Amino acid sequence: MSAVPSIDGPALALGRVATRSDLVAESLRAAILAGRLRPGQTLVERHLAAMLGVSKTPVREALIALTASGLIVMSRHAGAVVRTLSAPEVRTIYELRLLLEPWAVGRAARRHGPAAAAEARAALDEAEAGAAAGDPVAVNLANRRFHRALYSRADNELVTAQLDRVQDLVALALQVAQVWRGGARPFGQAERAEHAGIVAAVAAGESERAEALARAHVEHAAAALELPPDGSGPDVAGPVAAGPPGGPGPA
Structure with a gap:
């Protein structure tokens, strides 16, 4: 089976791709999570099929799978649309x-x-x-791999699957938070220090310390979103084909 190219960027390579529809789903997931397909954006089957060089059938199957994961919603009038999260939904995710x-x-x-x-x-x-290369998309995808490298080692497939879905929704939350804040949050020294501390605790087998540091990290990431107090969601709908070049910022 020939590989399906991603939409203007790298795929996530999370080790869960098997069929052509899976490949299409991974390409679309990567484009959504990197901000190339934006919240509120309509996804037209025939356009996606032409971009990826496949028939509409695997695209349709991929859209159904991404709807189940929560990244896409189906609208009676617009069809498949990249999900837009409200502030209450973001709080629930975190x-x-x-x-x-x-x-x-x-x-x-x-x-x-x-x-x-x-x-x-x-x-x-x-x-x-x-x-160092000024590539926020690469930073975001690497950040996702960092978190998965840790939680996937808990030896609990249900928790790993749920956190994979949560990480997908976190990426959407970061994109809408970027609109709320008026810009992306950079990969800063505080986050680097938190990551380093978590890794050191994990390497030493200090489970309680690792858990406490991971909890503090998630709390800090949630606070950094700067959610609006009124609970409203932003208007972030974009054109059909492509999103912004940069990513939403790590969490």
């Missing part, structure tokens, strides 16, 4: 993340500390390289 991810990181430290830390460090190196 509440769920706060419940699951710190526990998973602590368990990963206890069960697979050195291996999990090594994979996470590699992702951090990729993030630094992306930051």
Whole structure:
């Protein structure tokens, strides 16, 4: 089976691709999470099929899968649309993340500390390289790999699957937060220090410390979103084909 190209950027490479519709879904997921397909943007099957060089059938199947994951919603009039999150929805996403991810990181430290830390460090190196190159999309994808390298080592497939979905929604939340704030949040020193602390605790097998640091990191990421008090969502709809060149900022 020939590879389906992504939409103007790298795929996520999370190790869950099997069929042609899976490849299309990964390409679309990567484009959404990198901000190339924006919240509120209509996705037209025939346009996507032409861009990816496939028939409409795998595109339709991919859109159904992404609807199930929460990245896309189906509208009676507009068809498939990249999901736009309201402030209350974003808060709910971070509440769920706060419940699951710190526990998973602590368990990963206890069960697979050195291996999990090594994979996470590699992702951090990729993030630094992306930051040095001025490539926010590379930073965001590396940041996602960093978090998955840790929580996926908790030896709980249900938690990993749920956190994969949460991370998808976090990426959408960062995009709408970028509109609320009027710009992307850079990959700063505070976040670098938090990541380094988590990795050090995981490498040492210090599960309680790793869990506490991961919890603080998620709390800080939620606070950095600067959610509006009225609970309204932004108007971030864009054109059909492509989103902005930069990503929404790490979390």
